[in-house]
Amino acid sequence: PADALPSRINPVAVRDLLQSAVDANMNMLRVWGGGFYEPDWFYDLCDELGLMVWQDFMFACNLYPSTVDFLDNVTAEVDYQVKRLASHPSIVLWCGDNELVGALTWFEESRRDRDRYLVSYDRLNRTIEVAMKRAAPGAIWWPSSPTSGYLDFADAWHADGAGDMHYWSVWHENKSFDNYRTVHPRFCSEFGFQSYTSMPVMRTFADPKDMNIASPVMESHQKNAGGNERIAGTMFRYFRFPKDFASFVYLSQIQQGLAIRTAVEYWRSLKPHCMGTLYWQLNDTWPVASWSSLDYGGSWKAMHYMVRRFFQPVAIAAIPSKDGQTIGFSVVNDTAEPVIVTLDTWLVSLSGERRPYRSIEGACGPDRAEMLFSVFAPDLPEDALLFWSFKASNGMAGEGHHVSGTYKALDLRASGLTLDIAPRDDGRFAVTATARGLALHVMLEADVPGRWSDNAFDLTAGASKTLIFTPSERGVDPTFHWLDLHSCQTHQD
Structure with missing residues (x-):
């Protein structure tokens, strides 16, 4: 969903999120089964913008009963939601649930008596399928995500031969980015890597004294057990230690983009064996360290600029x-x-x-x-x-x-990067970055909210690149600065 508090969700903000997906060359979004069915206007926007929707039914990551009363309630829910939404051309697939087959191995009760809980799951899944096909006979049904196929209850987190796959070994098992190239999914509908939210967002909930990944405030804004340690551990694997907290945040976003780029570029190279990648996740529901490529509020992280490039047709x-x-x-x-x-x-x-x-x-x-x-x-x-x-x-x-190898092995030198700022009559700013040396993964930042025409780019000696910054509000006078790999790992010369 667009926000943790539904009352704060509105069409203007959601259109901005969806437009950011389109602008990054995405053509499908998955409405996850742990959220909620979106309002009619959400699907109207997807219809208008040409975004396909993979629509989960709202069952996720748990054990559900299969009593008559509960299944009757499920039938009514599915009948209502499918009839409400089936006319939208954007909805191209109805999926029974998110990770309910995997959940059979997560709880002591189901591990102790898997057959009983598997039968209970199958009854629920069959109820959803029958109600969905009755309400929309021509719609496409997919039983679960992930699954290798109809009535296949095996492990689709590591089996990549058929169906859709959720691949989390790089994040949850702390494996290297190269590990993405060890699997060959037909369609990867969930995979991801975390980064910290951007500094302007952090300043909305943290004081300067809290700007440390081990501070209580930062730890309260990290809800994945071991997440901060995993971000830091990966950073030490690929980069030299950042010089300060802002550099730590920057590097976390660069490595997030590199992780997902490694997966997507390899899986796209397998086409037509692999025909789709949906990374987790597009947006945040509150300001938090997460797997998203958009900050809470819709600003683009470094990864989203990379996404636009590696998702290009x-x-x-x-x-x-x-x-x-x-x-x-x-x-x-x-x-x-x-x-x-x-x-x-x-x-x-x-x-x-x-x-x-x-x-x-x-x-x-x-x-x-x-x-x-x-x-x-x-x-x-x-x-x-x-x-x-x-x-x-x-x-x-x-x-x-x-x-070839890791960035930390490179004895990078100061890029000598300079910025030339030119205000425009339309309220935007043309910012030209020029490098005297090698500048890798350059991020330009402003001290006011807004959107860049591009970012997270490279420059070689003598090269320049002009970006357009569009402030969220007109009439502001932003201050601009930049980061690159060398500047964040050591003091500039």
């Missing part, structure tokens, strides 16, 4: 082989027309100098993925990063970089 990703010996460049094309892509690659030194490496042109058919070419990883210099940019014949373009 035509995109290119660097995919390392299992043995790490090669790096393949995969192009995915979700459009209905073939595309020709031109890919240029560079070797970039730690001081930011670019040296042309290889260029290639290749084709990708409609609705598929292709491997353009591969490079032999041992041939790449240890003190250089592999950068690339591409342009497709349909006008789509993008860029990125690949690091």
Whole structure:
């Protein structure tokens, strides 16, 4: 849901959340079974914006009774909700529940007598299915999420051969980002990685003395057991220790985006084996450390800017082989027309100098993925990063970089980044960032709420990028600043 308090939910704020999904190249949202059925106007907005809805029935993460009275109540609920909503073209799938099969292993009662509780679950699930198909005979039914298929009650958290998958081993089991490449889901409907909410949001609930991840205030805004330790532990695995709390928050958001990007780019490269990824989660219901890519209130975290790039209908990703010996460049094309892509690659030194490496042109058919070419990883210099940019014949373009190993192994230097601010007549601001050296994962921030045209980008020596900042309120005079990997891990030179 859009808020923990339903009375605070309104169409204007929800439209902003949904528009942010569209702007990040999403075409489906899942209305989770642990929330509530949304009001009619929510689905009107999804219809208007072209967002498909995976609609869970509101049963999640628990054991439910199967008494006659309860099942009669379920029948009435399903009949009412389906008849109310079935006319919306945005609802493309009705799902019986969220994780009820897995819940059979979570409670002492069901572990002790699984057969009894499995039968009870099946009665509930069958009741939902019959009522749903009676109310909307032509609608698509999916029994549960995750599940490998109809009447399959196996473990769909780790079985990836059929159906939809929830994959949480990277977050809950503290595995490396590379672990996402060990599974090959047909459709991954839940996976995620946490970050802290952005500093402007934190200042709404915390004083300066509370700006420490171990403070009682911060711990009260972390509701996943071990979440803060997992964020920190992952950070130590990939990055050098941040210099202050704001840098810690920034790095948490960068690593969140890198985690989800690793999963999505690899799974998209498997197309048509994998045909969908729905990460957990789009938005927050209160200001909190979480798996969301949008802050409470709708501002974009670093990850949401990354999402827009790796969910682009035509995109290119660097995919390392299992043995790490090669790096393949995969192009995915979700459009209905073939595309020709031109890919240029560079070797970039730690001081930011670019040296042309290889260029290639290749084709990708409609609705598929292709491997353009591969490079032999041992041939790449240890003190250089592999950068690339591409342009497709349909006008789509993008860029990125690949690091062999971890960022903490790089002896980064100060980027010498400067900002030039130009107020515009329309109340927005053009902010031009220019780097003297290598600037990785640059985040521009303002001290007032608003939206950037782009963010979380890279610059090499001498390069500039102009972003547009749109304040939420006109007439303000924002102060702007920036962070990158070097500046957050050590004092600027």
